[in-house]
Amino acid sequence: MKQAVDRLTERLNGLAPQLALVLGSGLGGLVNDVDDAVRISYSELPGFPQSGVTGHAGEIVAGRLSGTPVLMLAGRAHYYEHGDPAAMRPALETLWGIGITQLILTNAAGSLREDMPPGSVMLIEDHINFSGANPLIGEGSDRRFVGMSEAYDAGLRTSLQKAAQKTGTQLHKGVYMWFSGPTFETPAEIRMARTLGADAVGMSTVPEVILSRYLGLRVAACSVITNLGAGMNAGELSHQETKDMAPIGGQRLATILGQLCADGLPAG
Numbered sequence: 384m385k386q387a388v389d390r391l392t393e394r395l396n397g398l399a400p401q402l403a404l405v406l407g408s409g410l411g412g413l414v415n416d417v418d419d420a421v422r423i424s425y426s427e428l429p430g431f432p433q434s435g436v437t438g439h440a441g442e443i444v445a446g447r448l449s450g451t452p453v454l455m456l457a458g459r460a461h462y463y464e465h466g467d468p469a470a471m472r473p474a475l476e477t478l479w480g481i482g483i484t485q486l487i488l489t490n491a492a493g494s495l496r497e498d499m500p501p502g503s504v505m506l507i508e509d510h511i512n513f514s515g516a517n518p519l520i521g522e523g524s525d526r527r528f529v530g531m532s533e534a535y536d537a538g539l540r541t542s543l544q545k546a547a548q549k550t551g552t553q554l555h556k557g558v559y560m561w562f563s564g565p566t567f568e569t570p571a572e573i574r575m576a577r578t579l580g581a582d583a584v585g586m587s588t589v590p591e592v593i594l595s596r597y598l599g600l601r602v603a604a605c606s607v608i609t610n611l612g613a614g615m616n617a618g619e620l621s622h623q624e625t626k627d628m629a630p631i632g633g634q635r636l637a638t639i640l641g642q643l644c645a646d647g648l649p650a651g
């Protein structure tokens with residue numbers, strides 16, 4: 384990790400962001416809003432994932448978003464790629480190592496609510512880990528027993544809601560349920576997820592939230608809704624649909640994040 388921290392610090396050339404954003408499938412367009420952008424390929428940073436998922440670029444873009452220093456991770460590793468739920472651990476440890484204190488994760492997700500159609504943005508308030516995996520399995524010390532009652536930072540959530548309000552952008556709230564993927568859910572699984580209290584389903588984010596809490600990073604997460612869950616309307620789901628639809632909600636999310644940065648980050 385030290386190598387990656389040193390390399391990244393050198394490339395940032397004095398920029399000291401406190402906020403990092405992880406961009407989900409089809410949401411890479413957010414990097415275009417970064418001023419004075421420095422781009423650093425993951426291949427330059429030991430331990431960073433070499434993602435093979437189309438729609439995930441695999442680079443850091445750092446600079447200013449509405450004047451606030453930020454660092455964006457365009458591309459993440461997913462559990463379904465190699466079966467490693469801790470695949471993002473070296474990257475997140477490196478962010479922690481360069482002084483990042485706040486993290487906003489984004490993802491593309493399927494909606495379980497008719498009143499939250501494709502193009503919507505949902506602030507994740509809590510999650511259900513339905514994957515059976517956990518990035519801290521095998522961790523040796525008692526630090527592994529991380530409390531998850533307030534996993535999604537209250538201050539960051541309030542700031543995101545205020546930014547949404549200020550820009551007149553609708554921001555739904557709900558529970559995200561993590562399925563391992565890479566297959567989409569069955570209609571029966573979607574009915575189960577609804578019954579269990581989930582509002583959206585997806586294949587990422589939860590392991591990164593767990594790792595963030597382990598590292599002591601304040602974390603928030605937003606889903607961009609690309610489709611209704613399997614069986615909620617006719618037709619088969621596809622990754623192409625995810626990539627095609629993500630930029631629609633992605634625009635809304637970009638507006639919210641731009642305002643958040645213009646307003647300044649919550650203290651701490």
Ligand code: HPA
Binds near residue numbers: 492567613
């Ligand atoms: N299920 C799981 N992951 C997803 C979906 C979905 O319906 N849409 C986008 N990512």
